[in-house]
Amino acid sequence: MKKSERTRAAILEAAREQFAALPYGQVSVRAIATQAQIDPAMVVRYFTSKESLFSTAIDVDLHLPDLRGVDAEQRGEVLLRHFLAIWEGDDKQTALPILLRSAATHEAAAARLREVYVKQLRAMVSTVAPDQAARRAGLISSQLLGIALTRYVLRLPDMTRRKPDGLVADLAPAIQRYLTDDLPKD
């Protein structure tokens, strides 16, 4: 059954594109169907419901680099560059933009984002900073997601204006400190 694979893939591709551009509630099954040049009923036929299509469409793998192979003093910069590349690249390699855009609106998206955070970012931090890894990962996420929020979602002028290299120069040190500094006793 080759035909079915094609339409299934077409639906998925259209869905990813739509969800990347708009939050969950503003994406309609009808719009996805139109873009995939099929009938709205097919979406349901293949994916049961909009909700489960959404779940299927977002398999977020951040492909985080293995920081153990990176100079200890450069890890913050490497991580930040990788993160920015996810957003700057137009290739839609990861579904992170999809997730962040919907997370404020859609609890399922928020839950998935928490899962990605724990299994990928926190896990990765653990490999290079086993001491206080969860705490460090939290701090790092607050800065990284803050960058994504202000630059790509809210589009604050002072953030959109910057070139990626400039952002790295300004922000990598902060990430680096969260990763390696001694933390207050708390």
Place this chain on the structure above:
Amino acid sequence: MKKSERTRAAILEAAREQFAALPYGQVSVRAIATQAQIDPAMVVRYFTSKESLFSTAIDVDLHLPDLRGVDAEQRGEVLLRHFLAIWEGDDKQTALPILLRSAATHEAAAARLREVYVKQLRAMVSTVAPDQAARRAGLISSQLLGIALTRYVLRLPDMTRRKPDGLVADLAPAIQRYLTDDLPKD
């Protein structure tokens, strides 16, 4: 006409509460009306439309402190504490939570947030760090809003777990640096 003032205020209060809890699209005029114990038609009568009710409901004044009267080394901490208090307080003093929750979904909310950013945060940074104020304000907003996003909207476990004082201890230095450090030439 005293009665009208009361219902008008009741609608506004209900609206603020609803918008603070849910993004724009998930708040219905009917729900606001129910909470205010009035008829949905009254909402339109008093505020013309849901959209203009939203605009009226959010008059965001962050009441940012005047950092010029604060020890130069403590400004980051003071600013961060003030920001956290906005979110921790249950008194709904400011409409910032309303705005952030809707900003990912609703362009009008995002636009308003940009305005608040420019007129309040950036303006305040200018008073204590006139050099590169816009750039510094951008960096600070990325960290502050990142905290709000991860802790209060996404509720990442490693951020919700922390006590405010712990967050201040870990994060105030970063804010302080964005405020006062020499920045790379860019």
Place this chain on the structure above:
DNA sequence: AACAGAAGTCAACCGACGTTGACTTCTCTT
């Protein structure tokens, strides 16, 4: 060529929502 099962189409249902306009009730002035 014929038939079965897959793939695709079409129209409609149902619920939710913002908004409207006609109607009723209240309230205050004279």
Place this chain on the structure above:
DNA sequence: AAGAGAAGTCAACGTCGGTTGACTTCTGTT
């Protein structure tokens, strides 16, 4: 007390979106 204007009620309209189910068309095997 009466009448006018404000305040409030009610039912409905129109739209949109997810979902359904019956129907038609295609495809591949025998």
